Amino acid sequence: MVAVTRAAPAHPSRTGGPMLPWSRWIASITAVAPTVLWGAASIGLFAGLWEVLWALGWADAKLLPPPHIFIGNIADQAKFFNTVNRWQIGAGQGGGTSPPLAVLYTILATTGRVFSGLVIASLLAVSIGVAIRYFRVFGRLTLPTITLLAPVSPIAWLPVAIFLFGIGNGPAIFMVVIALLFHMVLATINQIDNVNRNLINVARTMGASKRQTYVRVIIPAILPQLFVVLRFNLFAAWMVVLVAEATGVGYGLGQVIMLARNTFNPSLVFFTIALIGVLGFLFDLAMRLAQRKLLYWVPQGSAVLRGL
Amino acid sequence: MASDPVLPFSSRSAVVCRDVAKVWAPGTPRAHEALRAINIDVAPGEFVVLLGPSGCGKSTLLYLIAGLEDTTSGELWSFGDRIEQPSPQRSLIFQEASLFPWLTVGQNVAFGLSIAGMPTQQRNEVARQALQRVGLTEAIDKRPDELSGGMRQRVAVARALAMQPKVLLMDEPFAALDVQTRAKMQDFLLEVWRASGASVLFVTHHIDEAVALADRVVVFTSRPGRIKTIVPIDLPRPRDPFSPQAEALRRHLTAQLQDEVDRAFAEQEVLAAS
Ligand SMILES: Nc1ncnc2c1ncn2[C@@H]1O[C@H](COP(=O)(O)OP(=O)(O)OP(=O)(O)O)[C@@H](O)[C@H]1O
Ligand SMILES: [Mg+2]
Numbered sequence: 001m002v003a004v005t006r007a008a009p010a011h012p013s014r015t016g017g018p019m020l021p022w023s024r025w026i027a028s029i030t031a032v033a034p035t036v037l038w039g040a041a042s043i044g045l046f047a048g049l050w051e052v053l054w055a056l057g058w059a060d061a062k063l064l065p066p067p068h069i070f071i072g073n074i075a076d077q078a079k080f081f082n083t084v085n086r087w088q089i090g091a092g093q094g095g096g097t098s099p100p101l102a103v104l105y106t107i108l109a110t111t112g113r114v115f116s117g118l119v120i121a122s123l124l125a126v127s128i129g130v131a132i133r134y135f136r137v138f139g140r141l142t143l144p145t146i147t148l149l150a151p152v153s154p155i156a157w158l159p160v161a162i163f164l165f166g167i168g169n170g171p172a173i174f175m176v177v178i179a180l181l182f183h184m185v186l187a188t189i190n191q192i193d194n195v196n197r198n199l200i201n202v203a204r205t206m207g208a209s210k211r212q213t214y215v216r217v218i219i220p221a222i223l224p225q226l227f228v229v230l231r232f233n234l235f236a237a238w239m240v241v242l243v244a245e246a247t248g249v250g251y252g253l254g255q256v257i258m259l260a261r262n263t264f265n266p267s268l269v270f271f272t273i274a275l276i277g278v279l280g281f282l283f284d285l286a287m288r289l290a291q292r293k294l295l296y297w298v299p300q301g302s303a304v305l306r307g308l
Numbered sequence: 309m310a311s312d313p314v315l316p317f318s319s320r321s322a323v324v325c326r327d328v329a330k331v332w333a334p335g336t337p338r339a340h341e342a343l344r345a346i347n348i349d350v351a352p353g354e355f356v357v358l359l360g361p362s363g364c365g366k367s368t369l370l371y372l373i374a375g376l377e378d379t380t381s382g383e384l385w386s387f388g389d390r391i392e393q394p395s396p397q398r399s400l401i402f403q404e405a406s407l408f409p410w411l412t413v414g415q416n417v418a419f420g421l422s423i424a425g426m427p428t429q430q431r432n433e434v435a436r437q438a439l440q441r442v443g444l445t446e447a448i449d450k451r452p453d454e455l456s457g458g459m460r461q462r463v464a465v466a467r468a469l470a471m472q473p474k475v476l477l478m479d480e481p482f483a484a485l486d487v488q489t490r491a492k493m494q495d496f497l498l499e500v501w502r503a504s505g506a507s508v509l510f511v512t513h514h515i516d517e518a519v520a521l522a523d524r525v526v527v528f529t530s531r532p533g534r535i536k537t538i539v540p541i542d543l544p545r546p547r548d549p550f551s552p553q554a555e556a557l558r559r560h561l562t563a564q565l566q567d568e569v570d571r572a573f574a575e576q577e578v579l580a581a582s
Contacts (some may be wrong), residue, residue: 026445198406201376205394206420206471216423220410297410 070267070274077271078103081256102251110245110252113169116235117176121228125181126219129188134214146185152241154179158247172244179240180233187229191222200239224298227291233285237294238280319388322475322507323350323373341532342368348526352474357518358511358526360536361572363542365466366511369533370477372425372524373509374400380536396420397474399468403483405460407452412483413439413463414448418470439463440471441500458489458578462496469504470472478510482517491560494520498545515561519554527564536576537564 047067053059054066061069071078078099078206128146157178161171203217245254253272260268265296289300328346333339340366350356358366369558371377373384375394384391386398414435415422421431439445442462452460459519461481468476482490494517501508512518525539539561543553 067485161578196406198402198404199372199395199408201400201420202406202467203372204376205374205396205398206423207396207398208423212423216419217408220408257479295410297453299453 013295048068052085065267065270067270067274070270073267074271075099077107077268080259080265080268081106106252106256107275107279109169110172110241110254111283113245113252114176114234114283115173116169117173117237117241118180118230118234120123120173121177121180121184122226124177125184126188126222126226128181130214131184132185132189133192134210143189146182150182150186154236156242158244161244161268172241175240175244176237179236180230183233184229186224187226188222191225192218195221224291224295226289229286234280234284234287238276238283243274309497310358319426320352322352322386323348323509324343324383324385325349325369325373326383326385328369328372328384329380330365330372330377331380332368334380342535343372343409344532346533346535348538350475350509352380352433352507354506355501355508355510355521355523356493357522358509358524359515359518359525359561360533361511361565361569362513362547363572364457364528364531364568365533366528367479369490370400370509370511371481373475374398374477376400386568396471399471399473400475401461401464401468401479401481403480404453405457405464406468407460407463409452411452412448413444413450413452413455416452416472417467419467434470435466438466441503442466442496458485458493460472461485461493465500469500472504474506476506476508476530477502479510480511480513490517515558515565516549518561519557525561527561528568530568530575536568539564553572 050059050064050066052067055063056062060068079102081099081102128142132143134155154175157175158171161174161178164169165174197218199221200213203213208216241252242254242257245252246258247254253276256272257269260266260272325346325348328343329341331339331341346369348356357561358369360366368377372379373386373391375391375398384516386395395509407413408419411419414432417438418426418431418435421434422428426434436448437444439448442465444459444462444466447455447459447463452463455463461484464481482493485493497508498521519541522541525541527535527536527539528534539556541559543551543557547554
């Protein structure tokens with residue numbers, strides 16, 4: 001019998017032979033270069049337009065300070081980040097942290113809350129969703145309530161977050177979890193119901209028990225789509241975390257925006273917005289990289305559309 | 309076994325269908341009679357091809373025999389045991405290879421063995437042997453999406469063989485392949501079948517394929533699926549598709565099938581008009 005395995009590997013990077021480190025670096029740099037250039041062009045165009053409007057005098061620098069103003073004076077902006085009174089992560093330092101460190105802590109605090117919220121929400125949602133399908137009675141008992149709660153805006157849960165967790169990390173993380181949980185439970189159930197019947201039937205004919213079928217077929221089969229759902233919900237997570245922080249949680253980017261509003265400081269608002277934008281982008285990028293590592297079998301997106 | 313008076317058939321038959329009927333969604337407005345009064349005995353090591361118009365219930369019958377669905381009435385037996393649930397003895401192979409995309413080819417083939425709790429080393433060895441039989445040893449560490457359609461289908465066959473099934477149920481396994489690949493796959497299947505000694509129930513729409521493969525061809529009526537006729541083919545293998553006997557058989561089967569396809573179309577038009 002002849003082995004017919006001469007087909008070219010579909011993923012050269014996966015099976016490719018030894019590559020010199022530097023040539024791999026060059027390869028990956030040239031691969032991302034267009035993306036970076038287009039990104040720079042897009043932002044440059046937008047920022048340039050704003051600057052022109054300002055130069056023409058159409059954009060009032062007090063209300064709509066252009067990028068070179070609100071980014072140019074980082075040191076000035078940074079001092080507003082030192083919310084030392086309510087500082088908790090850097091507690092015990094008495095006099096408070098220097099402005100650049102304060103910016104860093106604030107960013108880390110907010111990002112950390114979003115991240116913890118996402119992790120907790122995903123684990124909970126997959127567990128609950130699987131349990132709903134696995135244990136019929138549990139499903140009958142919980143699914144109606146979950147369906148009822150799913151359309152409620154997470155903002156409505158804000159008082160609950162404060163009643164339950166007071167101030168600090170608790171309520172902010174709770175808000176992120178609440179914002180994602182119900183949708184992700186429903187998405188999990190939907191994905192379970194749509195798992196390719198043949199895959200399940202193969203497992204069953206091979207003698208898999210119900211538990212084995214869930215653990216070894218259904219859960220791996222639903223993960224890729226759930227990851228996409230998670231990525232789409234990222235913006236919701238960032239939204240509610242800012243709201244939670246702005247309304248008395250204590251510190252974080254949301255608090256800075258609130259401060260900027262109360263002190264009428266448009267520069268600070270735009271600076272924070274830019275910061276949040278960059279963070280959100282990096283977060284999404286990190287998730288895409290994680291996806292590539294964790295869900296190695298999923299073909300990489302948009303390649304199909306490239307020819308159109 | 310011969311002393312057992314209860315069994316109305318040879319308990320050594322690989323598959324026995326006794327008056328099998330299947331109604332989908334019985335007792336609802338969507339109730340749909342798929343199969344009626346099916347009686348077949350499949351001998352051990354026999355190659356049976358199921359031929360019939362689309363929607364006549366061929367896949368349904370394979371699901372019933374696999375134990376994935378319950379019969380509405382009638383009995384199914386395999387080697388003297390009632391078929392009540394799926395069993396590794398009866399492997400089902402689908403039109404699409406249905407490999408697990410997150411496992412390597414080797415892990416896919418070893419899946420059933422790992423379910424059964426076989427130690428890793430041993431099952432890797434069995435998987436390697438099964439892949440050898442389908443000529444794909446070199447692909448053992450690849451992922452399914454790196455293979456061509458034909459290769460994937462061979463992996464699916466290897467996965468089934470690794471369980472050492474006594475009955476192979478194949479639902480249009482080569483339908484998605486091009487003509488040349490399909491001819492190769494047929495030769496390959498006959499080779500594997502001979503080596504394994506398993507019985508095969510093979511669904512196809514292709515009369516050529518039926519004549520190339522079968523010991524017996526079961527022709528179904530349009531729905532509800534009943535057995536219209538059973539045509540034995542005792543041409544020696546390897547078969548010459550251009551021999552006069554093969555030609556005559558194809559003509560005969562075409563005529564048998566054409567009636568039913570016409571009827572099925574006429575029925576669908578009536579349904580559409582009402
Ligand atoms: N799970 C199901 N629930 C309800 N009805 C079904 C189900 N599976 C099949 N049927 C119906 O039973 C009938 C027979 O279907 P089946 O898939 O067995 O036909 P088939 O002979 O395999 O057709 P084809 O050659 O097109 O594959 C069809 O009318 C189909 O609509
Ligand atoms: Mg079918």
